[in-house]
Amino acid sequence: xxxxVVHLALFKEEQIDHAAEAIxxxxxxxISDQDISxxxxxxxxxxxxxxxxxxxxxxxxxxxxxxxxxxxxxxLNFGTPLLYPIRVAAxxxxxxxxxxxxxxxxxxxxxxxxxxxxxxxxxxxxxFGPKGYHPKISDGHIGILFSGPAQLDEKIHTSLSELGAELxxxxxxxxxxx
Amino acid sequence: xxxxxxLMQAAKPVEHAEEDPREHLMFDPRPREEMNxxxxxxxxxxxxxxxxxxxxxxxxxxxxxxxxxxNMILTGIGIAGLRRPVFWGVFIVTFVFWIGISxxxxxxxxxxxxxxxxxxxxxxxxxxxxxxxxxxxGALYPLIxxxxxxxxxxxxxxxxxxxxxxxxxxxxxxxxxxITTYLLSSTIYLYLPLVPDxxxxxxxxxGWRHTIYKILALGWxxxxxxxxxxxKAIGIFAFAIIPVMFSVHTIVSWDFAVGMVAGWxxxxxxxxxxxxxxxxxxxxxxxxxxxxxxxxxxxxxxIRVEHFDALGKLLLVFSMAWAYFFFNEYLVSWYGGDAxxxxxxxxxxxxxxxxxxxxxxxxxxxxxxxxxxxxxxRRTPWAMFIITLLINVGMYAERYTIIPLTLGHQRSPFDxxxxxxxxxEISIALGTLCLFMFLYLLASRLIPLxxxxxxxxxxMAHRLRKVGKARMPSVTELEE
Numbered sequence: 001x002x003x004x005v006v007h008l009a010l011f012k013e014e015q016i017d018h019a020a021e022a023i024x025x026x027x028x029x030x031i032s033d034q035d036i037s038x039x040x041x042x043x044x045x046x047x048x049x050x051x052x053x054x055x056x057x058x059x060x061x062x063x064x065x066x067x068x069x070x071x072x073x074x075x076l077n078f079g080t081p082l083l084y085p086i087r088v089a090a091x092x093x094x095x096x097x098x099x100x101x102x103x104x105x106x107x108x109x110x111x112x113x114x115x116x117x118x119x120x121x122x123x124x125x126x127x128f129g130p131k132g133y134h135p136k137i138s139d140g141h142i143g144i145l146f147s148g149p150a151q152l153d154e155k156i157h158t159s160l161s162e163l164g165a166e167l168x169x170x171x172x173x174x175x176x177x178x
Numbered sequence: 179x180x181x182x183x184x185l186m187q188a189a190k191p192v193e194h195a196e197e198d199p200r201e202h203l204m205f206d207p208r209p210r211e212e213m214n215x216x217x218x219x220x221x222x223x224x225x226x227x228x229x230x231x232x233x234x235x236x237x238x239x240x241x242x243x244x245x246x247x248x249n250m251i252l253t254g255i256g257i258a259g260l261r262r263p264v265f266w267g268v269f270i271v272t273f274v275f276w277i278g279i280s281x282x283x284x285x286x287x288x289x290x291x292x293x294x295x296x297x298x299x300x301x302x303x304x305x306x307x308x309x310x311x312x313x314x315x316g317a318l319y320p321l322i323x324x325x326x327x328x329x330x331x332x333x334x335x336x337x338x339x340x341x342x343x344x345x346x347x348x349x350x351x352x353x354x355x356x357i358t359t360y361l362l363s364s365t366i367y368l369y370l371p372l373v374p375d376x377x378x379x380x381x382x383x384x385g386w387r388h389t390i391y392k393i394l395a396l397g398w399x400x401x402x403x404x405x406x407x408x409x410k411a412i413g414i415f416a417f418a419i420i421p422v423m424f425s426v427h428t429i430v431s432w433d434f435a436v437g438m439v440a441g442w443x444x445x446x447x448x449x450x451x452x453x454x455x456x457x458x459x460x461x462x463x464x465x466x467x468x469x470x471x472x473x474x475x476x477x478x479x480x481i482r483v484e485h486f487d488a489l490g491k492l493l494l495v496f497s498m499a500w501a502y503f504f505f506n507e508y509l510v511s512w513y514g515g516d517a518x519x520x521x522x523x524x525x526x527x528x529x530x531x532x533x534x535x536x537x538x539x540x541x542x543x544x545x546x547x548x549x550x551x552x553x554x555x556r557r558t559p560w561a562m563f564i565i566t567l568l569i570n571v572g573m574y575a576e577r578y579t580i581i582p583l584t585l586g587h588q589r590s591p592f593d594x595x596x597x598x599x600x601x602x603e604i605s606i607a608l609g610t611l612c613l614f615m616f617l618y619l620l621a622s623r624l625i626p627l628x629x630x631x632x633x634x635x636x637x638m639a640h641r642l643r644k645v646g647k648a649r650m651p652s653v654t655e656l657e658e
Contacts (some may be wrong), residue, residue: 013210013634041210041374041633043405045656054406062414076346084344098347101397101429105355108422112363112415119370119411123396123404133399138378140210140634176380177397 004035004147005108006130006173009165012090013036013041018163020049022144025159031148037059037129041140058118066107073106132171145171146154179273189228199651202484204296207637209637216476217626218382221244222356222622235616243609246602247322255325257602264585264597269323271577272607273641275458276316276614277357277430278573280452282459283309284364285423286492288416296653297488299636300480304470305344305463306368306629311617312462313361315610320353322606349429350435356429360422367415370408373398375626390624427455434580440518441584444511450503457542458573459495464489468563470627480628483557490556493569497546504542518589525587526579530596534575534583541572 011019019038021119026036033052038044046053077099130145137143144165148156153169160167199205206587208216215334250257283305289572294455321327335344345351350631380391398404431451434442444450464486511519526535545568549555556562582597621627635656643652 013638038402039400040405041378041400041629042638043401043409043656046402046406051402054403056403056407056410058407058410058414066511077561080344080346097316098352100354101352101425102346103360105352108418108425109355109359109362111251111418112366112422113357115411115414116366116370118408120396127401129401131399134507135381137400138210138374138381139323141367176377176395176399177392 004130005150005169006145006147006171007153008132008134008168008171009113009144009146009160009167010134010136010168011142011144011163013142016044016142018049018165019142019144022160022163022165023050025163026146026148026156028146029148029152029155029159031146031152031156034128035130035147037131039133039137039143041138041142044142056118056122058115058122061118061121062111062115062154065117066111066118068114069108069110070104072110076100076106087114094100110129130171131173133174133176134168134171199649202651203300203480203482203633204636204640205642205651206479207634210480212380213630213633214382216479217628218379220475221379221626228619228623232240232616232619235612235619238612239609239616242605243613246605250322250325250602250606251327257600259598259600259603261595263588263593263595264582266585267582267597268599268603268607268623269319271574271581272610273316273319273323273431274451274577274581275574276312276579276610277317277427278455278458279462279570280309280312280316280360280364280459280562281423281427281452281455282463283307283312284360284367284419285456286460286463288367288419288423291412292420295488296636296640297485299632300435301463301485302632303368303372303625303629304466304627306364307463307618307621307625308459309364310361310368310457311614311621313357313364314617315614317357317361318610318613343655344505349433352429353433356422356426358373358479360426362421363415363422367412367419368408370411371629371632372625373408374400374631375629378630379626420620424452433472439584440516440588441511441522441580444507446503446507446510450500450507453496453499453503453578454573457493457500458570460489460493460496461573464562464566465491465570468559468566470622471559474622474627478630480633483559486559486562487553487556490550490562493566494546494550494570497542497550497569501543510585510614522584522587526583527592529583529587531583535579538572538575538579541568542576545569 004136009019009022023036023038027033028153036051038049038051078094087093130147132143132145134141134143146156157167258267258269260269286305287298287302291302321330324330333350335346335348337344373395376391376395377400380388380395380398383391385456428448428451431447435444435447437443466483467481467489471477508523512523526532545565549561549565555565586597587594639654639656641652641654644650
């Protein structure tokens, strides 16, 4: 299957209302949310642009890391004394108060490291939707990447130009990382 | 008639001198393109003075830190001033000092982010960077303090043939785990919000800089999914790192408090150390902001008197909190009537090193209280620079009082002694200060020290709204 042709509509940072309106017009022309992607220099919530909520597993990955950290801590606190017991008078073999310190640190370490790993893994994982980039994005421009049937090209062009968009046709995917 | 006119004039409503909103960064927006250009210029401009400082500090690190440490390794730890009864001296004092300094960087950034304090936006990264480099400097000390550093792995409690039992619950392991957790999480917390700015730098550079930024920016484009992910991760970090920060300095305080040493065995040491760490750390943030503002191009746009003013208020609050905890610790120890503790407290205030104790009180209480209530002083950057330097002198004196001055006069008078730091220790302590400055100076030309996207986001969210006759600041919640 041939790759879809992707176009980019660029709006200046103060034209956020026009960008939101442009997404509405693309919807009206029959282009679905799956064929639209927004890139921007600052985070805009989905509600501002009328886009479906993005989805991420970061929270779950972080939680899994916290559980793993907790289990490692449990092993170090209670497993190692049982494997290598040393009894000193009336002192407990597995005292709880000191175990709490180690458990807290390792649980938090698990949570934070796995959150970062989650960000990294999701970043390098394949993503769907139109791809493309323009250096103006990091200058604060809002870019709407979209792909649609060729017969709509003219209509789209007229519609988005009316809103003040700077249009870049047939955007090629740039290799921005390794 | 004249009297009537005077009365009429007196009855006129007083016209309030309205503050120019453009004094505040959030109400003085510039196009993103211009802000990017300013930050890139600041990053890539290196003057002759910069190179002299960088090379000078690099040499100082080589000689003062690694030279002195290397000499101590070759000669033996006996060349330090550590003698019975004081085996914890400048090395541990400086260790606690750096760990304390490092605390406030990430803490200030995280707590202000959680509570959505808008003034934080331009300086969070400068503060976070301080944490990373402060921890890097502090983390050297457990190794330096060991003496025989090449056998450091003997401390790791894995099953072995050295009669060292696997015990993962000792305070030594707490320290190791706490510092590792904080160092890793602070570094990641510094890195995550940096990614969009690295992408900005990637788009504007060529050559080796472009290659480095391209790798570090992880292919950032600024898609909705990327922002959503970043926000979620920053949110998790900002909330989780605060209790971690509390735990780390509490654990450092437990290094002392769990020992049966007169003057250390105190239940209030945890919060007392935390407040002290925040006081010294916030002071260090102000010191660094002053240096950045005075030396880096365009930084006077991003770092303004309003930031010194706000941080000055924070410092005053923490100075008061520190005084409260100090008095609380002192009073209860004194009231307990334990002869050894009373002796320690008396020696702190009247002994041969009493000047250290008075320096601590003057720098941590008298100076901040006499100056920081005044708005004009808080809004004078050079005055804040001097005050914050003095606060850190006071905090160093506090750690010096707690550690060697307390250890020198314990329960057995025949075992009393005075600790005198030797040149090696002083050199190593100064060396880590140079290391911190060297790393910061290097980083200032490699990474954007101002999170431009956060500044732009803040400026977009701030508007002046007319309420009655006045124009009042209003903030739109863009994150929801």
